[in-house]
Each structure stands twice: as structure tokens, then as C-alpha cells.
Amino acid sequence: xxxxxxxxxxxxxxxxxxxxxxxxxxxxxxxxxxxxxxxxxxxxxxxxxxxxxxxxxxxxxxxxxxxxxxxxxxxxxxxxxxxxxxxxxxxxxxxxxxxxxxxxxxxxxxxxxxxxxxxxxxxxxxxxxxxxxxxxxxxxxxxxxxxxxxxxxxxxxxxxxxxxxxxxxxxxxxxxxxxxxxxxxxxxxxxxxxxxxxxxxxxxxxxxxxxxxxxxxxxxxxxxxxxxxxxxxxxxxxxxxxxxxxxxxxxxxxxxxxxxxxxxxxxxxxxxxxxxxxxx
Amino acid sequence: xxxxxxxxxxxxxxxxxxxxxxxxxxxxxxxxxxxxxxxxxxxxxxxxxxxxxxxxxxxxxxxxxxxxxxxxxxxxxxxxxxxxxxxxxxxxxxxxxxxxxxxxxxxxxxxxxxxxxxxxxxxxxxxxxxxxxxxxxxxxxxxxxxxxxxxxxxxxxxxxxxxxxxxxxxxxxxxxxxxxxxxxxxxxxxxxxxxxxxxxxxxxxxxxxxxxxxxxxxxxxxxxxxxxxxxxxxxxxxxxxxxxxxxxxxxxxxxxxxxxxxxxxxxxxxxxxxxxxxxxxxxxxxxxxxxxxxxxxxxxxxxxx
Numbered sequence: 240x241x242x243x244x245x246x247x248x249x250x251x252x253x254x255x256x257x258x259x260x261x262x263x264x265x266x267x268x269x270x271x272x273x274x275x276x277x278x279x280x281x282x283x284x285x286x287x288x289x290x291x292x293x294x295x296x297x298x299x300x301x302x303x304x305x306x307x308x309x310x311x312x313x314x315x316x317x318x319x320x321x322x323x324x325x326x327x328x329x330x331x332x333x334x335x336x337x338x339x340x341x342x343x344x345x346x347x348x349x350x351x352x353x354x355x356x357x358x359x360x361x362x363x364x365x366x367x368x369x370x371x372x373x374x375x376x377x378x379x380x381x382x383x384x385x386x387x388x389x390x391x392x393x394x395x396x397x398x399x400x401x402x403x404x405x406x407x408x409x410x411x412x413x414x415x416x417x418x419x420x421x422x423x424x425x426x427x428x429x430x431x432x433x434x435x436x437x438x439x440x441x442x443x444x445x446x447x448x449x450x451x452x453x454x455x456x457x458x459x460x461x462x463x464x465x466x467x468x469x470x471x472x473x474x475x476x477x478x479x480x481x482x483x484x485x486x487x488x489x490x491x492x493x494x495x496x497x498x499x500x501x502x503x504x505x506x507x508x509x510x511x512x513x514x515x516x517x518x519x
Numbered sequence: 520x521x522x523x524x525x526x527x528x529x530x531x532x533x534x535x536x537x538x539x540x541x542x543x544x545x546x547x548x549x550x551x552x553x554x555x556x557x558x559x560x561x562x563x564x565x566x567x568x569x570x571x572x573x574x575x576x577x578x579x580x581x582x583x584x585x586x587x588x589x590x591x592x593x594x595x596x597x598x599x600x601x602x603x604x605x606x607x608x609x610x611x612x613x614x615x616x617x618x619x620x621x622x623x624x625x626x627x628x629x630x631x632x633x634x635x636x637x638x639x640x641x642x643x644x645x646x647x648x649x650x651x652x653x654x655x656x657x658x659x660x661x662x663x664x665x666x667x668x669x670x671x672x673x674x675x676x677x678x679x680x681x682x683x684x685x686x687x688x689x690x691x692x693x694x695x696x697x698x699x700x701x702x703x704x705x706x707x708x709x710x711x712x713x714x715x716x717x718x719x720x721x722x723x724x725x726x727x728x729x730x731x732x733x734x735x736x737x738x739x740x741x742x743x744x745x746x747x748x749x750x751x752x753x754x755x756x757x758x759x760x761x762x763x764x765x766x767x768x769x770x771x772x773x774x775x776x777x778x779x780x781x782x783x784x785x786x787x788x789x790x791x792x793x794x795x796x797x798x799x800x801x802x803x804x805x806x807x808x809x810x811x812x813x814x815x816x817x818x819x820x821x822x823x824x
Contacts, residue, residue: 246623253612318607323624325570325601326669327593517533518572519604 243328243336251340256309260302264348267298268355276363288364289374295352296381296480299345303385304409307341307392312402330514334397338506341389376491377480384476387498394509400519420475423468431456471497521548523673523705524569526580531564538564540729546707551699553720554709555813561729562709563604566677570601601675606662610651614642614661617650621668640664656687675707680715688715695719717809727817744807747778757797
């Protein structure tokens with residue numbers, strides 16, 4: 240597989256789309272840090288080097304499927320997957336090599352963002368105290384989440400022999416998961432009670448005088464199911480990473496476990512089907 | 520005879536369609552094997568199976584004597600190259616980068632042979648031009664260069680001259696002949712451009728509806744297609760008697776018609792037949808081509824291309 244990996248990584252270096260993505264992430268890192276600095280100084284907040292540093296994950300949720308679609312899809316559209324099979328490479332090696340290249344690309348995109356953010360952030364903000372455990376947890380979680388997203392995208396890319404269809408399916412899948420994440424998050428964030436009566440006191444101030452149970456508030460098993468999906472869906476994890484704070488480290492561990500599970504299961508299914516697939 | 524590729528009772532079924540049915544083939548080492556059949560006959564299906572792109576439904580094939588069910592088939596495949604349907608090239612790369620990529624896939628330690636390969640296929644002056652801007656002929660030749668990267672001794676070309684202009688066809692023919700003569704590479708060339716194939720092939724295989732109809736060497740085909748005089752007479756028995764007396768080769772294929780494979784003196788034949796009370800109805804000189812041989816073999820009337 241090392242030969243395939245060497246060839247795929249060489250192709251990665253030559254890829255125009257890959258170079259554009261790296262440059263884009265680098266510029267995005269600079270932009271976010273400068274805008275963070277400008278808004279903090281404008282409103283008198285303390286500027287932190289580490290704020291906005293994990294926002295890259297939200298961009299990668301879209302960038303990884305788009306990149307994998309084009310990179311893996313080229314194997315079919317250019318027919319070059321045949322060159323690999325004809326000279327005797329196994330389908331397992333071909334699949335894994337594409338997956339590893341996709342994950343490597345995602346890590347390089349992340350590095351481009353972080354290097355730019357830190358290069359601009361250190362001179363502007365200085366190196367301040369921070370919760371490094373939280374930062375490292377989020378960074379490690381983002382790697383596992385990226386791997387899960389790359390695995391799902393590779394699964395679709397390797398099983399669908401049309402690059403255009405792969406790209407459309409991958410982007411639609413991400414949008415669907417994102418809408419699902421927003422819906423699940425909105426349902427979980429609904430208040431348990433809401434104020435039903437608002438009165439104005441003698442001194443003119445407004446006062447809520449009664450609280451009423453919210454009938455749509457999720458309780459019991461239903462809430463547990465929603466909480467599970469909120470941690471399970473990779474796009475929900477991406478949103479949590481983007482927010483840049485950890486309320487519960489056990490939740491981060493569970494999310495990482497779910498993403499690792501998604502990566503393993505989707506890769507196993509992908510390899511199983513790809514090994515039996517007729518290639519044109 | 521040593522064979523590079525053999526197949527016995529090979530079948531491939533796609534849902535309700537049987538692309539290959541009890542198929543057999545024998546490609547001799549060092550030959551240029553012309554694989555002939557109409558569109559949809561099963562030519563590309565066989566090539567896909569041999570290249571490992573698809574698996575047979577039943578039956579087996581062997582590459583250099585190694586059966587497809589053997590784990591060593593992957594090692595045998597390293598000795599072959601193929602251009603299946605369209606050339607497999609990265610269109611956003613130059614010819615040189617495409618070859619570098621293939622060298623990495625194969626695991627070749629140096630790129631020293633790349634200029635030689637580019638020169639061999641006539642692409643040494645393409646520079647930084649990307650493959651997407653190449654003509655179809657250039658793409659085909661780059662596809663062949665990629666297939667040659669691992670120094671194979673068996674090359675499969677699926678419709679190599681399809682869509683090429685006359686100059687491209689000539690260049691492709693010369694390249695194939697050069698590789699066959701100078702490097703001893705065995706070729707399996709699928710095509711339905713019979714005139715072109717007849718200039719190259721040393722052996723032929725005729726496929727129809729997924730079944731091998733006939734395998735024949737070019738020498739045997741030439742003998743079968745030799746020049747003859749077709750005679751139509753009123754009494755075929757009288758004709759056979761006369762031809763036997765004249766010691767001539769002939770082939771009777773109906774109650775009134777026969778092909779005579781010799782230079783015939785029509786006056787002498789007419790007199791001899793008249794003595795036997797037999798009339799000559801018509802005489803025509805004919806030479807069977809690969810095309811007419813193919814049409815006779817497959818049955819031109821039932822084509823539905």
C-alpha cells in the first residue's frame with residue numbers, strides 16, 4: 240500500500256483544488272484572527288489568542304466532502320483506478336490509500352488555518368493563559384470527527400462511479416446532517432418552563448409572575464435519544480468544536496468514540512462493497 | 520504452443536444479460552491477437568475480467584498459466600498492461616507527470632525510463648501541456664506509454680484506433696508492430712475495424728453473443744480466404760469429375776456452385792464440361808477478405824448493432 244500512498248500523496252501535491260483549499264484555509268485563519276482582534280479592541284474585551292481558533296471545523300465539514308468527491312471521483316472519471324487494479328494492487332489497498340489521503344488533506348487544511356491564526360494572533364494578542372486541556376481535547380476530537388467525515392465521503396466516492404453524482408450526494412448528505420444537527424440542538428435547547436404572564440409593576444418595571452411547563456420540552460427517553468444524536472452526528476460534533484468550549488469532558492470522549500465508530504463501520508462497509516463491485 | 524492468456528467455460532452475467540457465455544480463448548505468446556466481434560459481443564467484458572476490474576460469474580481464465588482463482592494472479596497481472604476503452608490518464612497532469620504517477624504506483628525506484636517511453640510513443644515534445652489538451656491520438660499513445668511503464672510482455676488494447684484520424688491510425692499500427700517485433704510484446708487487440716486489424720494480427724478470435732465462434736491463425740485465414748473462381752453449373756457431379764481429372768483444388772458449397780482454387784482455363788473447362796453434358800451458368804473471380812470471412816462466420820443478416 241505504501242506505493243499507492245506515495246502516488247496518491249504526490250497527486251495531492253499536484254492538485255489545484257487542494258492548493259486552493261490550503262490557501263483558502265490560510266487566508267480564513269488570518270481573517271478570523273484579525274476580525275476577532277478588531278471586534279475585541281472595539282468593544283473593550285480582553286483579546287485571547289485562542290478564541291476563534293477552532294472555527295475551522297465548521298468550514299471543513301463542507302470542504303472535506305467536496306475535496307474527497309473531486310479527488311476520489313477523478314479515479315473513476317479519468318479511469319485511473321484501472322491502472323492500479325491492472326497491475327495487481329488489491330482493492331483494500333486502493334480504498335485505504337484514498338481514505339488516508341483524504342484524512343491527510345483534512346489535517347493539512349487544519350494546519351493551514353492554525354498556522355495562519357497563530358502567526359497573526361501571537362503578535363496581535365500575545366500568548367495568554369488558556370485552558371490547554373480544553374484546547375487539546377477539542378483539537379483531538381476534531382481529528383476524529385474529520386476522519387469520520389472523510390470516511391463517509393470516501394465510502395460514497397468509492398462506491399459511486401460518477402464524480403458529479405459523488406459530489407452532489409456528498410454535499411447533500413452534509414447539508415442533511417447539518418439540518419438534522421440544528422433541529423436536534425434546537426429541540427434540546429428548548430426551555431423547560433416559559434413565562435406565561437408578564438406584568439408591569441408600579442415602578443414601571445416588567446415582571447414575569449408565572450412559569451408554565453413547556454409541552455414540547457424533551458423529557459425522559461426522548462431527551463436521551465436526542466442527546467445521543469447530538470453527540471453522535473459528526474456535524475453536531477463540528478458545531479460543538481466550533482463553539483470552542485467544553486462543558487463536559489466525558490461528552491467529548493463519547494463524541495470521539497462515536498466518530499471513531501462511524502469511521503470504522505463506514506470503512507468496513509465501503510471495503511466490503513468495493514471488493515465485490517464491478518468496475519467499468 | 521505457449522499461451523499468455525487462456526480461458527475455459529468463462530461466463531459473466533449482468534442481471535439478466537449474459538455478456539460472456541461458455542467462452543474460451545487461447546492467446547499465443549508473441550502473437551498479435553485480433554479479437555473481433557460486433558458492439559456488445561462481449562469483447563470489453565472479457566478484457567475487464569482479465570484486467571481484474573470484474574469477476575467472472577463462472578468458469579476461469581489463466582494468465583501465464585496462473586488461474587484467476589490463484590492468489591498469484593496479482594503477480595501475473597504485473598506482467599501485463601492494458602488500455603481499456605478510454606486511456607486511463609489524469610487529464611489535469613502532463614504526460615511526464617502521468618508517467619511519474621504510474622511509476623510510483625508500480626513502485627519503480629527511478630524515473631530514468633520516462634524520456635525513453637515518451638520518445639517511444641512520440642510524446643517527448645509535449646512539455647507542460649496537460650493531457651486534457653491532447654488530441655485523441657496523443658491520449659491513446661499516452662495510455663499505451665502508461666501501460667508500458669512496468670515493462671509488460673502482454674498488452675491489451677481495447678479499440679485502440681477508435682476515433683483516430685488516418686495519421687493517428689498509421690502511427691498506432693507502427694507502434695504496435697514495433698513493440699511486437701522489438702520487445703516481443705504479445706498483444707490482444709479488440710476491434711471491429713477489420714481492415715486495420717488484418718494489417719496487424721497474427722491470430723484471430725471471433726466472438727459473437729459472448730461466445731468464441733472461431734480462433735484461427737492469420738496463415739490459416741489467408742489460406743481460407745485465398746483467391747478463387749466461383750463457378751455455377753447445371754450438374755455439380757459433372758463438375759467434380761472434370762476438376763478431379765484436372766487435379767484442381769475445389770470446394771463445393773451448394774448443389775450448383777463450387778469454388779476452384781487454381782488458375783482456370785475457362786475454354787478448356789467449358790469444353791470438358793460440355794463433353795459431360797453440363798452447362799456453365801456463371802463464372803466469377805473472387806477473393807475473400809477478413810470482412811467477408813467474418814460476415815460469413817457470424818451471419819451478417821442477424822446483426823443488430
